[in-house]
Amino acid sequence: MRAQFAATMTSLGSEDPSLFVLVGDIGAFGLRHFAAAYPGRFLNVGIREQAMASAAAGLAATGFFPVIHSITGFVVERCFEQIKNDFCYSGLPGNIVSVGGGIDYAAMGCTHHSYSDLALLKSLPGTQVFCIGSPHEFDRLFRASYRSGSMNYFRLADRAHGIAFRDEELAVGRSISVRTGHELTLLTAGELLTSCLEVASEIGGDRCEVIYSPSIKPFDAARVRASVTKTRRLLVAEEHSVLGGLGDEARRALDNSGFAYALTSLGIQDQFLRDYGPRKHLLEVAGIGPARLLQEARTLLERSP
Amino acid sequence: MDEAEVVKQMRRTVLQMVYTAREGHLPSSFSIMDLLYVLYRDCLHIDPHHPKAPDRDRFILSKGHASAALYAVLSHFGFFDATHLSTYCQPGSLLGGHPDCQKVPGVEASTGSLGHGIAIGCGLAIGLRQQGSPRQVVVLVGDGEMDEGSFWESVMMAKNLALSNLVVIADCNGSQHYSHSFDYEGILRSMGWQAHTVDGHHLSELRRDLVPRVRASRTAPLFVRANTQKGYPIRRFTGDHGWHRRTPTEEEMADLMAELS
Numbered sequence A: 001m002r003a004q005f006a007a008t009m010t011s012l013g014s015e016d017p018s019l020f021v022l023v024g025d026i027g028a029f030g031l032r033h034f035a036a037a038y039p040g041r042f043l044n045v046g047i048r049e050q051a052m053a054s055a056a057a058g059l060a061a062t063g064f065f066p067v068i069h070s071i072t073g074f075v076v077e078r079c080f081e082q083i084k085n086d087f088c089y090s091g092l093p094g095n096i097v098s099v100g101g102g103i104d105y106a107a108m109g110c111t112h113h114s115y116s117d118l119a120l121l122k123s124l125p126g127t128q129v130f131c132i133g134s135p136h137e138f139d140r141l142f143r144a145s146y147r148s149g150s151m152n153y154f155r156l157a158d159r160a161h162g163i164a165f166r167d168e169e170l171a172v173g174r175s176i177s178v179r180t181g182h183e184l185t186l187l188t189a190g191e192l193l194t195s196c197l198e199v200a201s202e203i204g205g206d207r208c209e210v211i212y213s214p215s216i217k218p219f220d221a222a223r224v225r226a227s228v229t230k231t232r233r234l235l236v237a238e239e240h241s242v243l244g245g246l247g248d249e250a251r252r253a254l255d256n257s258g259f260a261y262a263l264t265s266l267g268i269q270d271q272f273l274r275d276y277g278p279r280k281h282l283l284e285v286a287g288i289g290p291a292r293l294l295q296e297a298r299t300l301l302e303r304s305p
Numbered sequence B: 001m002d003e004a005e006v007v008k009q010m011r012r013t014v015l016q017m018v019y020t021a022r023e024g025h026l027p028s029s030f031s032i033m034d035l036l037y038v039l040y041r042d043c044l045h046i047d048p049h050h051p052k053a054p055d056r057d058r059f060i061l062s063k064g065h066a067s068a069a070l071y072a073v074l075s076h077f078g079f080f081d082a083t084h085l086s087t088y089c090q091p092g093s094l095l096g097g098h099p100d101c102q103k104v105p106g107v108e109a110s111t112g113s114l115g116h117g118i119a120i121g122c123g124l125a126i127g128l129r130q131q132g133s134p135r136q137v138v139v140l141v142g143d144g145e146m147d148e149g150s151f152w153e154s155v156m157m158a159k160n161l162a163l164s165n166l167v168v169i170a171d172c173n174g175s176q177h178y179s180h181s182f183d184y185e186g187i188l189r190s191m192g193w194q195a196h197t198v199d200g201h202h203l204s205e206l207r208r209d210l211v212p213r214v215r216a217s218r219t220a221p222l223f224v225r226a227n228t229q230k231g232y233p234i235r236r237f238t239g240d241h242g243w244h245r246r247t248p249t250e251e252e253m254a255d256l257m258a259e260l261s
């Protein structure tokens, strides 16, 4: 995924002299080809994330389309106010690409987890928010949006989900129906798609519909509504706090829909994930491991909405 | 066992922890091993059996990614049992990739995001002073970490509030490319701090140059520039940023252990 970030930057850098990449002492090695090819449009500003964010806004005001990059907590949570005032409020275009969102840095502890990033950036006017689970997704969605004038945020998962999409399926504000079914809708983003598809096959037949939504804002409410109109059951799985994430988007999409449905929203509950170990283990601790998803899917299927 | 051998043994412990966990920052840990040893052995007044006793010095490892070094030292000095070290970064462990102050005895702040430790240290220093405590607050930062704005906000706050019970030690291993270019000692002095430079790998020199300065009563906050080598004494760790968060292969492990024996 990081390789795709670098590849997309290098390729776009040659087409577009207004693309400017800034990093906060993270990812400089991965971006070395971009740096070598366009030395005037690459800066490793050092461990100075807040200054990096505001400086990028200054660059945007001179006509560049800046990309700022670091670990999620440092480029999103720490720079939230810079992003709010200097980009969103000021109406300047920008892009944030982060790694280590959710619990990718599992054993590194909570300073290196971030399950508030999507909610935070979603809450600012003038943002677009993407939770990216494959290199292709990043390439398509970045190209489609980086000059849009919004502040675009891309959370890159460490591991890709491995599912291939067609170019035209990957569009801002659109979700993808990865598998169709009739009794239960599974909604997810990022790498958790893998587990959701496993759940769907484990349950078997055409009972589960799987919707993949890398575009968190704008959110494809219509597809969720259409699917749940049919299935009347929705299971949301996200590597993010249940407060303000995908589950909340789905709930809003179904507001006033006029029919009864059952909804289970799985994500990180209102707690810090203080344990260590591999990501798989932390997913289990958080209650979003594959076994838990399967169990919750089965429970929902037994319920009549 | 002579002292140099004790610290070498700690580096082997850290190496083993990181190797087993496949996680951790070896070069960043090795560059502060000697400093931590002298601080805990000769300088800080903290009772390992009562790490929350109000009448203690406060130590913050602000460059929390070097946690493995801190854990090895804390366990050596009896803050917790050495059996915990082999659980580093594993499920159920007290000891994560960055230290959690709610879990690890002797850890005062949950660091890992750079630039927080000095500001927390200012708060501790203000609080202790207000309570009439004679205790010191010692914060160990990385030189790259000094990039952060919050570091400089705190430097000015400490000067303005005359936090004479605050000590900042900078592990100047020069690995972050921007940090080379500054004369931190001169800058801090010009900002109203006391400032000194020490050799961060020389145990007896640290005992002679660092310890009395930390313990002495002052009228201003104290900055100590510790000249160190990232990864000391492992040559291949120095100057190769690729090792920053890399863990050794089996072959490399054997070599490294040999270098440390």
Ligand SMILES: Cc1ncc(C[n+]2csc(CCOP(=O)(O)OP(=O)(O)O)c2C)c(N)n1
Pocket: A024, A025, A026, A047, A049, A071, A074, B027, B028, B029, B031, B063, B065, B112, B113, B114, B115, B141, B142, B143, B144, B145, B146, B171, B173, B175, B176, B230
């Ligand atoms: C706020 C913040 N930004 C970025 C990082 C990622 N990071 C971890 S270690 C490191 C380099 C730290 O350099 P320095 O402080 O000199 O310590 P060293 O590793 O050289 O001992 C960086 C950028 C971080 N932990 N926190």
